[in-house]
Structures are given as C-alpha cells and as structure tokens.
Amino acid sequence: MTQEKKDPPTKNTQEEKRKQPASQETTTGENRSQQLLAAYMTQGREKLIKFFDVQGISLPVLGVAMEQFAESVLDLPKGTVCKEGCAYCCHLRVGVSIPEVLVIYNQLAAQTTPEGFDLLKERVLGVAARGNTLDGDFWLTSQTPCPFLDVDGKCLCLIYKLRPFSCRAYHSTDLGACEQGFELRREIQIPCFPLYRATTDMYARLFTQVLAEKGFFSYQVGFVKALEILFKNGAASDQWLINREDVFKTAKLTSAVVG
Numbered sequence: 001m002t003q004e005k006k007d008p009p010t011k012n013t014q015e016e017k018r019k020q021p022a023s024q025e026t027t028t029g030e031n032r033s034q035q036l037l038a039a040y041m042t043q044g045r046e047k048l049i050k051f052f053d054v055q056g057i058s059l060p061v062l063g064v065a066m067e068q069f070a071e072s073v074l075d076l077p078k079g080t081v082c083k084e085g086c087a088y089c090c091h092l093r094v095g096v097s098i099p100e101v102l103v104i105y106n107q108l109a110a111q112t113t114p115e116g117f118d119l120l121k122e123r124v125l126g127v128a129a130r131g132n133t134l135d136g137d138f139w140l141t142s143q144t145p146c147p148f149l150d151v152d153g154k155c156l157c158l159i160y161k162l163r164p165f166s167c168r169a170y171h172s173t174d175l176g177a178c179e180q181g182f183e184l185r186r187e188i189q190i191p192c193f194p195l196y197r198a199t200t201d202m203y204a205r206l207f208t209q210v211l212a213e214k215g216f217f218s219y220q221v222g223f224v225k226a227l228e229i230l231f232k233n234g235a236a237s238d239q240w241l242i243n244r245e246d247v248f249k250t251a252k253l254t255s256a257v258v259g
Helices: 014-019 022-055 059-072 098-111 114-128 136-142 165-169 175-184 194-213 223-232 236-241
Strands: 002-005 095-097 189-192 220-222
Touching: 022 059, 022 194, 059 098, 059 165, 059 194, 095 098, 095 165, 095 194, 095 223, 098 114, 098 194, 098 223, 098 236, 114 223, 165 194, 175 189, 189 194, 220 223, 223 236
Parallel strands: 002 189
Antiparallel strands: 095 220
16 A cells, blocks of 8 residues: 655645645645755754764664654644554555664564563564565565564554654555555555655655665665564674674665555
8 A cells, every 4th residue: 555645735825825726836835845854854864974973873872863763753643544453554564774673673672571572583483484575565465464463452563662664654544545455455545644754754764874874784674574684693783783794685675665
C-alpha cells in the first residue's frame, strides 16, 4: 500500500482564493511544503553532523541521537484514523536506516531477559524463513505480520517505543482504503498527510545521508533482513561501526519503501 499525498489546504484569504485557480493553489501549497521540508532537512543535517563531530560515532551515541529524533516526532495530525489495535500497515515491508536497526537490536538485547531475547530472535528468524522479506509483494500477498506484532493478543506492537521512523510516519485518513489494500493483497493508494509523513521519515534519511558522508556503508535496508543478519552474527554491529565493513549489503533495498 502506498501513501496518497494530500496536503492540508493553504491558508489564503478569501480574496486570494478568488484570484487563484485551484491548480495554482495546489502548486503553491506543494511548493511551501517542499521548502519547509528542505529547511528541516538542512537544519537537522547540520545538528547531526555537529553532534557526531563532538561525541564521535558509537552505538550509545546513535542511541541518543535516535531518542532525540523520536522525541521530535509530532503527534499524528487530526483527521487520521489510526488507533490502537489497527495493524493493516504492520503487514508491509519496512525500510530503515542501519543506525535504527542497530539501536533497536541492541536495546532489545539490553532490555529483555535472555529468554525474551531468544523469543524475539525466534520470531524474526521465523518470518525471515517464510520468503524474500526484501520483496514488497511478499508481504502483500502472504499477509505476513511484522515479527513484533502481537498477533495472539490485541495486535499491539511489542517494540512500540523503539519502532522505526517509517512505522512512526505511516498513517491513513481512510480506514476503508487500508482494509481494501489488505484484503486485495496488493498495493493501493492510502490517503495521508504528506508533510507529516515526509518530516517523520526525514530522521531516517538524515542518519543514512550523514553516515554515508562520514565514510560508512550507509543505505536503506529491509528491517527484518537486517535483524536476521544481527541475530545470526553477533559481531555485525562492531563490524559495521568499528571496522566499517559492508555487513548489511544483503539487506540493502534498491527501491523506495513506503512502509
């Protein structure tokens, strides 16, 4: 399911609205959104570079950066229909930055019991064994749930506070569209607020861009595939962070990911 972009109406005066054709108003609103996003990106990039220059780049530092980014994410806009227990989007491919998956994996290792961590490992590897998790169609046609979705309970996210930025960004203004895409098992347009989506996704993009500039192998990866690599190779974090090895190349996504 893809997100259908619908910008909120521009706040023009009555006189301006009479003078401007509808197509011109839409273009003006889109331009303003793009300019605002570009300004956010520039500001965020400068702050992240400065933060890394002062603190260095390590797993704890990435964790602090991700936590600060997460605190900056705005609440869902009024008009979204997302609610607790609604999990249609939790059956889609998720693309993440490598720092996100490193932080999530290591925080899960630190915060869960050995038995709990083994259970999460079993869930991730179980999903990975079902098919090609880098293929968006695999998720759509098989209706495979995210390994962190509690399908036996109330369909809640087991890592909600740690979830990737793409999950935080995904939302809908039409529950019927979400239901339709799930039932048809194919990609359809999901109405959303594009500026909210873009500004939330921005944090993952900042991680990817800045770390690439710092000399790391940095790109978007499939969430489940990258976790599979980490669960199977306990040294993968150090290999990427310290040795700067391209350990996640088999998880690299070659196309843009919606969910």
